[in-house]
Amino acid sequence: METIKDIINTLTAPEILITLAAILLFVSARYRHLFYTNKVALILFPAMFVFMAISMFDEDFYLIVTKPDNVPIVGMLFLIPFFTWLSMREAVRNDKRTEEGAPLIEKEETADKVLTWPDLVYTELIAIVLLTVLLVGWSILIPAPLEESANPAATPNPSKAPWYFLGLQEMLVYFDPWLAGVVFPGLIIVGLMAIPYIDTNPKGNGYYTFKERSWEIMTFLFGFLILWVLLVILGTFLRGPNWNFFGPYEYWDTHKLEALVNVDLSDYFWVRLLGMGRPDNILVRESVGFLVVLGYFLVPPMLLAKTIFKRFYENLGPARYHIMVFLLLCMASLPIKMVLRWLFNLKYIIGIPEYFFNI
Amino acid sequence: MSQLKDLLSNLSPAKLGEAIQKSQIYRSVFRVGVPVSDRKRMLVMLGNVFLHLHPVKVRKSGIRLRFTWCMGGITFFLFLVLTFTGLLLMFYYRPTIEYAYVDIIDLREQVPLGIMREIHRWGAHAMVISVWLHMFRVFMTGSYKPPREFNWGVGVILLVLTLLLSFTGYLLPWDQLAMWAITVGSNMARATPFAGYEGPGANLLTLGENIPLISSTSDARFALLGGTRVGEMALLRFYVLHCVGLPLVAGFLMAVHFWRIRRDGGISGPL
Ligand code: HEM
Ligand code: HEM
Numbered sequence: 001m002e003t004i005k006d007i008i009n010t011l012t013a014p015e016i017l018i019t020l021a022a023i024l025l026f027v028s029a030r031y032r033h034l035f036y037t038n039k040v041a042l043i044l045f046p047a048m049f050v051f052m053a054i055s056m057f058d059e060d061f062y063l064i065v066t067k068p069d070n071v072p073i074v075g076m077l078f079l080i081p082f083f084t085w086l087s088m089r090e091a092v093r094n095d096k097r098t099e100e101g102a103p104l105i106e107k108e109e110t111a112d113k114v115l116t117w118p119d120l121v122y123t124e125l126i127a128i129v130l131l132t133v134l135l136v137g138w139s140i141l142i143p144a145p146l147e148e149s150a151n152p153a154a155t156p157n158p159s160k161a162p163w164y165f166l167g168l169q170e171m172l173v174y175f176d177p178w179l180a181g182v183v184f185p186g187l188i189i190v191g192l193m194a195i196p197y198i199d200t201n202p203k204g205n206g207y208y209t210f211k212e213r214s215w216e217i218m219t220f221l222f223g224f225l226i227l228w229v230l231l232v233i234l235g236t237f238l239r240g241p242n243w244n245f246f247g248p249y250e251y252w253d254t255h256k257l258e259a260l261v262n263v264d265l266s267d268y269f270w271v272r273l274l275g276m277g278r279p280d281n282i283l284v285r286e287s288v289g290f291l292v293v294l295g296y297f298l299v300p301p302m303l304l305a306k307t308i309f310k311r312f313y314e315n316l317g318p319a320r321y322h323i324m325v326f327l328l329l330c331m332a333s334l335p336i337k338m339v340l341r342w343l344f345n346l347k348y349i350i351g352i353p354e355y356f357f358n359i
Numbered sequence: 360m361s362q363l364k365d366l367l368s369n370l371s372p373a374k375l376g377e378a379i380q381k382s383q384i385y386r387s388v389f390r391v392g393v394p395v396s397d398r399k400r401m402l403v404m405l406g407n408v409f410l411h412l413h414p415v416k417v418r419k420s421g422i423r424l425r426f427t428w429c430m431g432g433i434t435f436f437l438f439l440v441l442t443f444t445g446l447l448l449m450f451y452y453r454p455t456i457e458y459a460y461v462d463i464i465d466l467r468e469q470v471p472l473g474i475m476r477e478i479h480r481w482g483a484h485a486m487v488i489s490v491w492l493h494m495f496r497v498f499m500t501g502s503y504k505p506p507r508e509f510n511w512g513v514g515v516i517l518l519v520l521t522l523l524l525s526f527t528g529y530l531l532p533w534d535q536l537a538m539w540a541i542t543v544g545s546n547m548a549r550a551t552p553f554a555g556y557e558g559p560g561a562n563l564l565t566l567g568e569n570i571p572l573i574s575s576t577s578d579a580r581f582a583l584l585g586g587t588r589v590g591e592m593a594l595l596r597f598y599v600l601h602c603v604g605l606p607l608v609a610g611f612l613m614a615v616h617f618w619r620i621r622r623d624g625g626i627s628g629p630l
Contacts, residue, residue, distance in 0.1 A: 069536075072484035083428060083492055087499040090425060107629045109420035116413045117400040120422045127429050128436055135440065135485070139477030146467065149460045150538035152588060161543045162529045164487050164522055169543065178558050181547025192515045195498075196508035204501040206627035213501065220498050229491075356550065357559040 005058065009247025012238055014173075015342040018335075021230050025221060029088075032210060033096075036088040044085075048078065058249045064237055068145040071138075073163055073236050080229050084221070090208035091217075098211070106207040157241045157254055166235030167228050173243065174337045176358045184330070191327045198324045200316060223331055262347035265289050282352055289350035293359060296333075301325040412617055414625055421626035426500065430493035434521075435613065437486040442606060444479040452531065454598035456591050459533035483525050490521050502627040510619040513612055520609045527601035530594060541597070542589050548580035555579045 011017065028035040052074070055061045065074055094104050114120075161169050171180035203212040210217055238245055240252035269288045270278045279285045301322055305313040313321045340346040350359040379385050380392060394400040404415045420426060451470070452462045466476055494514065497503055503511035530541045549555040553564065556571075556578045564572040575587050585592030620626065 069484075072481070072488060076488055079488065079492065080495075083495060086425065086428075087496070091499070104629050106420040106423075106426065109423070110418050110628045112419040113416040114419050114422065115397060115400050116404050116415055116417050117394055117410070119419075120413060120417055121410065123422060123424075123429075124432060127433065131433060131436060132440075135478055135482055136474070138481050139474040142477070142481070143467070144477045144480045145536060146463060146532060147535040150456075150533045150535060150589075152538070152590075154535070156535055156539050159539045159543050162526055162540050163484075164525065165544055168547075177547050177550035178552055178555075182551045182555075182558070189515060189519060192494075192518075193512045196503040196505070196511050199504070202504070205504040205630070206500060206502055207629045208500055217499070224495060224498075355559055355562060356557050 005247075005249040009250055012247050013245055014234060014238070015338070017234065017238075018226065018230065018338065021226055022222070022335075025225060026218075029210070029214075029218060029221075032088055032092050036085055036092050038089075041082075041085055041089075045078070045082065048081075052077075055248065060251050061248050064248070064252075068142050069163060070236055071142060073233060076229070077233065080225065084225065087208055088210065091210035094207060094209050095211040098209070104207050104209075158239065158243055160235070160239075163232060163236050166239075167231035169243075170231040170235040170239070171334065174334065174341055176356070178356065179359065184334075187327065187330050191331070194323065194327065198316070198320055198327075200320070219328070219331075227331070227334055262341070262345045264348045264351040265292065265346060266348075266351060268344075268346075282354065286350050286352060289348070289359070292349055297326065297329060300329060414621060418626060418628050420628050427626065428492065428496050430489050430496050434486055434489045434493050437482050437489060438609070438613070440482050441479060441486065444475045444482065445602065445606075447475045448479060449602060454531065454594050456533065456594065459531065459594060463532045463534075479528075483528060486521060487525055490518050494518060500627060506623045507619075507627065510616060510623060513616050513619065517609060517612050517616060520605055520612065524601060524605045524609065527597040527605065530589070530597045531601065533594065538589050541593070545580055545583055545589065545593075548583050549575070549578060551579040 011020070034040075052065075056065070064070065090105065094106075097104060160166060168180055168185060171184060174180070175184070199213075199216050201213055201216065203209070204216075237248060240246040240250075241254040241256065242258075244256050244258050246252055246256075265288060266278055266285050270276055270285070283290075304325060305321065309321070309325070312324070316324065337346075337349075348358045350357065352358065386392070390406055391399050391402045394403045401415045404410050404413060448466070451466050453459065463476070466473055497511065497514065526541070526544060530537045550558045552558045553560040554573065555561060556573050556575045558573075558578075561573040561578070562571065566572050575581065581587060583593075583596070584590070585596050
């Protein structure tokens with residue numbers, strides 16, 4: 001038992017968990033005919049449930065999972081995979097029909113119009129009743145948490161933001177607050193609103209499909225499932241005192257120390273590569289970092305336009321294309337920075353703490 | 360005597376129901392009556408102010424559970440539940456440092472069968488999850504594509520408002536959990552570029568030679584909290600936003616959202 005727990009504790013370390021999740025996402029999409037089927041769901045979801053149930057016997061696991069505010073996130077642990085599975089299953093079914101020349105599932109019924117009363121109104125009524133029962137039951141069983149009265153002098157450890165912002169708090173591991181807390185949230189909002197104007201693919205409007213818009217769906221799933229939901233789950237269950245990582249069966253030890261060994265790019269370049277001291281002039285010191293960041297935003301758009309994104313460039317025109325690539329590059333900067341951190345302990349690409357300008 | 364006997368023998372539930380349905384009061388309230396025929400079913404959808412959110416007829420594909428997952432409607436229902444329970448909570452809660460925490464304790468210990476706080480808190484959590492899932496569904500069915508681009512945008516703002524509502528509400532119990540969660544969250548604001556005193560560019564902005572324009576008492580975080588830390592003014596600000604400001608804006612945008620669903624041709628489906 002202990003060895004299994006140790007293995008799971010190791011596998012849930014951020015670098016392994018995120019990598020595994022990304023691999024699972026891509027492999028399952030590649031072999032979607034095999035993965036998004038009823039059979040898999042009948043094995044997968046009960047297995048998840050059993051896993052949770054057995055884990056409850058572990059004291060540390062039990063403590064963190066049953067914290068009242070964490071209960072909805074446990075629900076999310078099941079809901080998000082379930083709806084991912086459901087929408088992909090529908091997509092696979094529809095794609096198969098298209099291949100065989102049969103009409104889409106939705107199409108078969110679009111011609112039929114039914115009366116809103118009773119068909120829709122009764123469904124809604126049932127939904128309302130079920131939801132009310134669920135909510136009242138939940139409220140009777142689990143009292144809302146209330147800790148000691150607010151005390152500005154006693155900082156709890158860990159101090160966590162409300163759970164839905166824990167993805168942003170998790171980003172703080174890799175980026176400074178001005179990026180993780182301000183610029184990226186802003187870009188997420190703008191980026192989401194831009195989707196309908198960037199994605200000009202006319203197919204897949206109003207029905208489930210994967211094949212006709214695989215690129216859009218994979219991008220969205222990666223952003224939503226990995227960079228959003230998974231980070232929230234990670235931040236909730238696996239981050240303890242001092243925002244250190246703790247496996248699900250690990251005791252939240254306040255004294256756990258993690259060595260801070262992160263190194264700036266300027267250090268790597270001037271000290272380790274050239275073997276000299278870091279220059280005093282800030283701009284000279286950080287020139288490599290500026291080049292890297294500028295290059296990151298300027299070179300790929302041009303290269304991609306000529307190669308794998310050629311079709312996009314032709315279809316979208318320059319304005320839409322550049323906005324799209326800019327947003328994608330911003331989104332990709334998070335996993336890229338993660339990998340750089342995991343592999344090279346890279347702290348800042350540009351580090352100018354004098355002006356709070358660290359990237 | 361025989362008249363009374365007649366009356367009593369006529370007193371079957373069916374007859375009573377019929378009598379009620381014929382009464383002037385009933386007919387003034389429910390103009391169409393029980394929707395037993397298709398004609399009446401249509402009329403009831405048109406005549407009722409709440410039901411007329413919906414069209415008279417809908418596409419069969421659109422009312423499938425597996426298509427919408429009901430998530431938009433569930434989000435809306437949770438919003439209504441939150442509005443109602445929030446109103447009840449407002450009867451007991453005073454947004455000052457002196458009373459806020461005590462009132463929450465009273466709510467727990469003095470109010471019999473009090474689960475309003477629980478419903479409100481768990482409902483709020485559930486609403487955040489249901490909006491995420493609703494957005495997920497709309498993406499997966501490609502329902503943001505023309506002509507629904509604008510409504511997707513309205514939705515994104517509704518998502519942000521939902522998170523802000525949840526965030527502002529989180530502070531109100533005024534316990535350690537509340538205060539420090541908001542402290543962590545609002546600390547981000549001080550890193551706003553050119554607008555937070557620890558943000559990039561802040562120390563480039565000066566008045567004259569070296570008086571900083573952006574300081575801890577004049578930056579984005581200060582505007583949010585009404586102070587340099589999460590204190591009395593922050594509590595009041597968050598209370599007003601949570602109970603009045605944000606619900607009004609969200610309600611208004613939901614009206615736009617629902618109106619646009621209809622204008623954009625009802626629930627999406629293959630052409
Ligand atoms: C059982 C699950 C539900 C299903 C299958 C469902 C389905 C639908 C559909 C198909 C529409 C679009 C109608 C159209 O073409 O215009 C819709 C819209 C709407 N639903 Fe639901 N719904 C459900 C639950 C709910 C709940 C619980 C509420 C709230 C009390 C609700 C409130 C609304 C509102 C306000 C609209 C927008 C107005 C409209 O376009 O008709 N729904 N829902
Ligand atoms: C408080 C938040 C929200 C409420 C109460 C709400 C409510 C609804 C309802 C009731 C529907 C009818 C169909 C359904 O139930 O799926 C709907 C459709 C729609 N919603 Fe929302 N919504 C909200 C947030 C959002 C968000 C976050 C987005 C996207 C980012 C969005 C985009 C859309 C779009 C594009 C449709 C049309 C879908 C179609 O025709 O298939 N909404 N919304």
